[in-house]
Amino acid sequence: MGAGKTTVGRLLARRLHKRFIDSDHEIEARTGVAIPVIFEIEGEDGFRRRESQTIADLTQERSVVMATGGGVVLNPENRACLRRGGFVVYLAVSPELLFERTRHDRNRPLLQVADPLARLKELHAQRDPLYREVADLVVENPGSSAQAVAQYLLREFSRNSPEQEDFSCNPCA
Numbered sequence: 001m002g003a004g005k006t007t008v009g010r011l012l013a014r015r016l017h018k019r020f021i022d023s024d025h026e027i028e029a030r031t032g033v034a035i036p037v038i039f040e041i042e043g044e045d046g047f048r049r050r051e052s053q054t055i056a057d058l059t060q061e062r063s064v065v066m067a068t069g070g071g072v073v074l075n076p077e078n079r080a081c082l083r084r085g086g087f088v089v090y091l092a093v094s095p096e097l098l099f100e101r102t103r104h105d106r107n108r109p110l111l112q113v114a115d116p117l118a119r120l121k122e123l124h125a126q127r128d129p130l131y132r133e134v135a136d137l138v139v140e141n142p143g144s145s146a147q148a149v150a151q152y153l154l155r156e157f158s159r160n161s162p163e164q165e166d167f168s169c170n171p172c173a
């Protein structure tokens, strides 16, 4: 949460002339309510069930840039869908910076606790190895602007597969 998936993903899609999808936005569109309302009514388990179904559906799409929610890597089936479905980027950001970016936001139910930095540290410890397992490309400490991160990704993509315009296929598969 706060790594920049939604922001950088949207910028990247624009630069690649591809459709942008955010799995959280898709879940909100499908349910007609905001993410915090889903957590309130169905709990985290209910949200994770909806998230898995959405990830299974959206990873069938081709030629899109997709941002996920931060907890997507917890479920092995989600990880398999991501690996099969596309080129996966992990924006590896420290818990301290994640905290700075999310501290004034009320839209992330898991961070509405007395000590959100401690929660972010716990989540980071649990999730970081899973992200590294699933990622084709890890961007370490992408602390510069979201524009600069998108620009960096464009350069990396063309360096890794200069002749390939469509990054919906996983060049590492």
Ligand SMILES: Nc1ncnc2c1ncn2[C@@H]1O[C@H](COP(=O)(O)OP(=O)(O)O)[C@@H](O)[C@H]1O
Residues within 6 Å of the ligand: 001, 002, 003, 004, 005, 006, 007, 008, 067, 070, 101, 102, 142, 143, 144, 145, 146, 147, 149
């Ligand atoms: N590289 C970046 N540098 C500075 N601020 C960023 C960067 N990426 C995202 N942000 C800001 O951090 C906040 C969280 O970004 P967001 O894209 O919602 O993250 P995520 O989708 O990974 O939770 C937003 O206010 C966004 O403008």
Ligand SMILES: O=C(O)C1=C[C@@H](OP(=O)(O)O)[C@@H](O)[C@H](O)C1
Residues within 6 Å of the ligand: 001, 002, 005, 006, 024, 035, 068, 069, 070, 071, 072, 107, 108, 109, 110
């Ligand atoms: O990390 C998580 O478990 C979550 C991250 C959120 O998305 P962002 O990573 O885009 O904030 C959203 O899916 C939900 O609040 C749960």
Ligand SMILES: [Mg+2]
Residues within 6 Å of the ligand: 005, 006, 007, 022, 024, 067, 068, 069
């Ligand atoms: Mg997001």
